[in-house]
Amino acid sequence: MYSVLIRGGKVVDGSGQAAFRADVAVQDDRIVEVGVGLSGPAEKIIDADGLVVAPGFIDIHSHSDGTIFDHPLSDSKLLQGVTSEVIGNCGIGAFPVKAKYKEELIHYMEIHEFTFPSAGVSWEDFDQYVDVLAGLGLGPNLLPLVAHGNLRGAVMGFDDREPTAAEQAEMEQLLAAALERGAWGMSTGLIYPPGSFAQTEELISLSRILAQYKAIFTSHIRGESGTLRQSLEEVIRIGRESGARIEISHLKAMGKPQWGLGKECLKRLEAARTEGVDIAADQYPYEASSTSLTALVPQWAHSGGVGELLRRLESPELSHRIKEEIAREMSVRGGPERVQVAGVASAKNAKVASGKTIAQLAELWSMSPVDTVIRLILEEDGAVGAVYFSMSEEDMKAILADSHVAVGSDGRGMKAETDSGKATHPRSYGTFPRVIGRFVREGVLPLERAVYKMTGLPAERLRLSNRGFIRPGYAADVTVFDPVTVADQADFANPHQYPVGIEYVLVNGKLAAKDGRLTGQAAGRVLRKRF
Missing domain, CATH: 3.20.20.140 (Metal-dependent hydrolases)
Structure with a gap:
């Protein structure tokens, strides 16, 4: 008996070759058969008619x-x-x-x-x-x-x-x-x-x-x-x-x-x-990219670790040089209007700063964009994320x-x-x-x-063997999606939005997601490379 039988889907097998209609049979954590009209009994049958069956x-x-x-x-x-x-x-x-x-x-x-x-x-x-x-x-x-x-x-x-x-x-x-x-x-x-x-x-x-x-x-x-x-x-x-x-x-x-x-x-x-x-x-x-706000600070100012970075940002002797270089890097990344604060740790700044651009925050705080960057880094001990529209x-x-x-x-x-x-x-x-x-x-x-x-x-x-393709003998990591409806929902205004159209997800043969919801199965493993 198969563990899972995925019937009637359009298989896009991960090779880049043309899709084909087939059934996919899973036994335990492996794909065991790929073919038309597979009829063996199965503990679970997934009707994939109209859906794409792809490797995870x-x-x-x-x-x-x-x-x-x-x-x-x-x-x-x-x-x-x-x-x-x-x-x-x-x-x-x-x-x-x-x-x-x-x-x-x-x-x-x-x-x-x-x-x-x-x-x-x-x-x-x-x-x-x-x-x-x-x-x-x-x-x-x-x-x-x-x-x-x-x-x-x-x-x-x-x-x-x-x-x-x-x-x-x-x-x-x-x-x-x-x-x-x-x-x-x-x-x-x-x-x-x-x-x-x-x-x-x-x-x-x-x-x-x-x-x-x-x-x-x-x-x-x-x-x-x-x-x-x-x-x-x-x-x-x-x-x-x-x-x-x-x-x-x-x-x-x-x-x-x-x-x-x-x-x-x-x-x-x-x-x-x-x-x-x-x-x-x-x-x-x-x-848009995303990384730490400290990426705006010149490399030499980071030598010695975070403590030294914060000390240099407060140093009157180094202030002019650092500010010039922050301004230059911020310009390269699109300017203060195109740098958005994200990932602020403290409750105070998370409420005030998260989601705002450096330009908006600078206006709110009545200070220059460069001084705004420095203030945030200092108040958060360097732990500030940012999105750069560049x-x-x-x-x-x-x-x-x-x-x-x-x-x-x-x-x-x-x-x-x-x-x-x-x-x-x-x-x-x-x-x-x-x-x-x-x-x-x-x-x-x-x-x-x-x-x-x-x-x-x-x-x-x-060089990951036995994954990445829909083939017999390969790990049963499988994603089944609707090619008509699949889409991302997350955007920069509302980033915490799950996608639509991902119908089933199997990890090592276990059903991890169904109809856009997790099943609670924890079937993932830490994979080690074999040489």
């Missing part, structure tokens, strides 16, 4: 590790049809943690909106962290990356300098140990301290370790606006000299002077591939249509029922349905290619 979506760029202790079911991701999430992105993760710099690392994670279990950070390494996650009762599967910011911070703190030979060796040893135990690769966030303090040579040396383990190097590159071209060249060089597989995170051309560079970036990456560099990218389908639709569509670009949300698992008072980016609720519901319907790309970008392509980039 793989979010190759997720930050749900920041919210996983609050929302282990990752509600907003499961309800999009996401069955696996790659965590530890942008050089920001939960491990490794070493006693010497533990306080600084925890503050680093808090700035990036991480929450922790009531017992606090009880782990140090990959294995210990995985053990904690495995006990939560997970919704989707999780695939952890080693975060370079944590790696560097655990070894040498937040110093703006090159590592000594001994420190470099220790970072390489910690990385190799995590890869040996099943981490999927390493991520960098080269605009975020302490990762931003790393020189290219440090990253090449670490990436050689990745190449040995056939693991991926994912990178929030050093610049996505005025230094975009140079930043692309840096990651291409890392791939060329290390032999590692490269994934550029959330590829974009940010700031009006860079609008139109999307196609140029894609051509450069294609040229790199012809030169033998294994390089691709991912992207979220929005014209990209063009033309670039976004060009990047989305490219065959080497996967879809990744850059978002977190959230819960509308409890998080509705928090300003956030709608990508956490809408990324995957938005690709189908808007951009497939608009003709930016065909349905089969869209599904490939959310399933087969990320599986191929990660």
Whole structure:
């Protein structure tokens, strides 16, 4: 007897090939048959007539590790049809943690909106962290990356300098140990301290370790606006000299002077591939980005950690220089009218500031936009999120249509029922349905290619075997959706809105969502890479 039989659907199998009508049979946690007229008895039968049966979506760029202790079911991701999430992105993760710099690392994670279990950070390494996650009762599967910011911070703190030979060796040893135990690769966030303090040579040396383990190097590159071209060249060089597989995170051309560079970036990456560099990218389908408000503060001011950053922001001697550089970066990101406050921790500022632009808040507080930014950072100890409306639709569509670009949300698992008072980016609720519901319907790309970008392509980039396709023997991660009604509902005014049209979601053969609601099944696992 089958566990689940999905009958009469249009199968879009994750390969990018044409859809076909078939039944899909699941036994326990595996797909066992795909064919027409399957008639075996089943514990549960799903009538998929008029629906699309696809592999569960793989979010190759997720930050749900920041919210996983609050929302282990990752509600907003499961309800999009996401069955696996790659965590530890942008050089920001939960491990490794070493006693010497533990306080600084925890503050680093808090700035990036991480929450922790009531017992606090009880782990140090990959294995210990995985053990904690495995006990939560997970919704989707999780695939952890080693975060370079944590790696560097655990070894040498937040110093703006090159590592000594001994420190470099220790970072390489910690990385190799995590890869040996099943981490999927390493991520960098080269605009975020302490990762931003790393020189290219440090990253090449670490990436050689990745190449040995056939693991991926994912990178929030050093610049996505005025230094975009140079930043692309840096990651291409890392791939060329290390032999590692490269994934550029959330590829974009940010700031009006860079609008139109999307196609140029894609051509450069294609040229790199012809030169033998294994390089691709991912992207979220929005014209606004989201990160910490401290991203407006110059890199040199972050040296030494958050405490030193706050001290410099209050320093009369450094005030003029810092303000000039904040003003310049804010202009690049669209100006104070296009920077929206999100993710404020304190109740006082959450009520006043969340959802307002810096321009609106500056008017309310009767101060300049730059002083408003500084006040918020100081009052919140650096833990302020922001949304930056700084990209063009033309670039976004060009990047989305490219065959080497996967879809990744850059978002977190959230819960509308409890998080509705928090300003956030709608990508956490809408990324995957938005690709189908808007951009497939608009003709930016065909349905089969869209599904490939959310399933087969990320599986191929990660070397994730037995997931990402509807095939016998593969894991029964399945998303069934209505191609007519599927759509995102979340927007910047009301971001905590679940999508529509995602009818069924199976994770490891268990029904995790039905008719736009969670079933309560916690069938997700922490997946380890096998070498």
